[in-house]
Amino acid sequence: MPERLLEVRNLKTYFYLESGESVKAVDGISFDVEKGEGLGLVGESGCGKTTAALSLMRLLPSAGKIVEGKILFKGDDLVKKSEDEMRRIRWKHISMVFQGSMNALNPLIKVGDQIAEAIILHEHGISKKEALNRAAELLELVGIERRRVNNYPFEFSGGMKQRTVIAMALALNPELVIADEPTTALDVIVEAQILGLMRDLKEKLNLSLIMITHDLSIVSEVCNDVAVMYAGMICEYGDLREVYKNPLHPYTAALVRAYPSARGTRRRLYSLPGFPPDLINPPSGCRFHPRCTYATDVCRKEVPDIIDVGGGHYVACHLVRG
């Protein structure tokens, strides 16, 4: 039996605006991450993927609040932890590769010192020399020569900077790494290198991963499970192969069809009409109904429950009965 590392249950994160309105960015999501496994969190921009990740890290901006739900990490509820306790969990147990963080490296500090900083802050009593040595080992782990610890970020290419922030996330041997769009803005070849690296690290270090992306092919490269998010909710969740081969939710089906394959037959690409909804006043009923070609009356009125259709494949759609 794989060991369950993270259990998220009915998590709701809202942002409260000055106007008094609230943005229901994450509205009741549940998923599990097992030890050594990868989960892909997929969806369009603005559907709450990043907010979900920041909730797990308890790093929400001040307007955001977790209003309901549990985040059980090894059985411990992170929602109830104090900031002080969270600080000991962050990075040591759960770390994150933030979106665009490769461009957030401090240009005035050597790469090695930036990695060492995280180690020194979290591991009391470690000397600067030891920390730098660890930083060099981490760079080697992600495929950069150790002598490059003395380089500045501008001496690194985009791919190397991305490797550096991954090394940083691994600095304290965390059990779970959350990667938010780790390959956006990278070229195909570098992207393949980074994805290969993440796959290797996952196996070598028995790491659990949550990959946040809008690109299904990236999930396929690294993950076993996938959760498809739409407008703050999970609409389909399960084993990646099962979900890809047999997508039951019309949104998942649209995402799969919209994806251009370089190897399959050439065809006119399917394009999903419309845009994700405004989450201040989300559509009634199923949030996908205004864009769904199969929508019926019940979809406009009732929010579908997420049900198990067998084999751990969950779908939230009125068209699918358990």
Add this chain to the structure above:
Amino acid sequence: MGAPSDVIVKTDRLCKWFPVRRSALQYLRREGIFIKAVDDVNLDVRRGEVFALVGESGSGKTTFGKLLVKLLEPTFGTILFDGKDVSTLSKDELLEFHGKSQMIFQDPYESLNPRLTVFDLLVEPLRIQRRVKSFEEEVAAVTKALEDTGLVPPEEFYLRYPHQLSGGQRQRVAIARALVLNPKLIVADEPVSMIDVSIRAGILNLLLDLKDKFDITVVYITHDIATARHISDRVAVMYLGKLAEVGPIDDVVSEPLHPYTEALMKAVPDPDPEAKRAEVVLKGEIPTPINPPPGCRFRGRCPRAFDKCKEDVKPIEIGKDRLIYCHLYA
């Protein structure tokens, strides 16, 4: 090769070398240091096709695109547009040329002036080209361009600013801005790389529809072979300022011949979890194009490099309509 009239743009030994700042010593020695962004490129773009230009960042594909629409001047070589050398155009002819060849840029968050409304953005090229004489004509032209690019109802978009639009809508505005002049050629530089996968298809299909409807030739610049495959007819693969391979897209994708094309194809991630995983054939990244050594530019990273690769590469014609720049096929 088709008859001359089939070719809308022809480049002959096209080069763009950017000078690099030199040290005092290098200056005294009169050493020239150049980034050879585009180096000796001969290409034909045929009328009415979608021509894909594929390569990594730093391969020179954007520079090539800018040369085509004359946003940059070539260092050497010529560009023939409709059979006419564009470097010899008079001021009036140049204005006409710019109206015929338009470019769509990569990032719709940066390519649209945030202080102009959609209406102003679209009307600006019309005024520069002196195509409109009255406000009514302006409204008519803008409305048509908005409708053609799927921004309906157009009235809703006239007075919006770019920040009030989604990424996909912005890119449609950028396309409308190019389209409003009825161009013959559109150079689209990574038009979907900043956009979600789900919306990409819509933008690419739009480009295809416009191409058919208005008889436009499209040069599609991208690093993504997967999207190129679905919309283009022919493809040129570029590496470090030089061509690697040119040919019909189906042939190149199903049987890549140049080792670089092969590596690119293997690196493309596949959404199918049961498909073969992307393979990394190439180590490292594209080297600097500052004064590259002679010979094949790819030889430093090529898994199949041999002695002869130190010599300059001549294009080799293989099969129908395909050119390979590689000694393996000599």
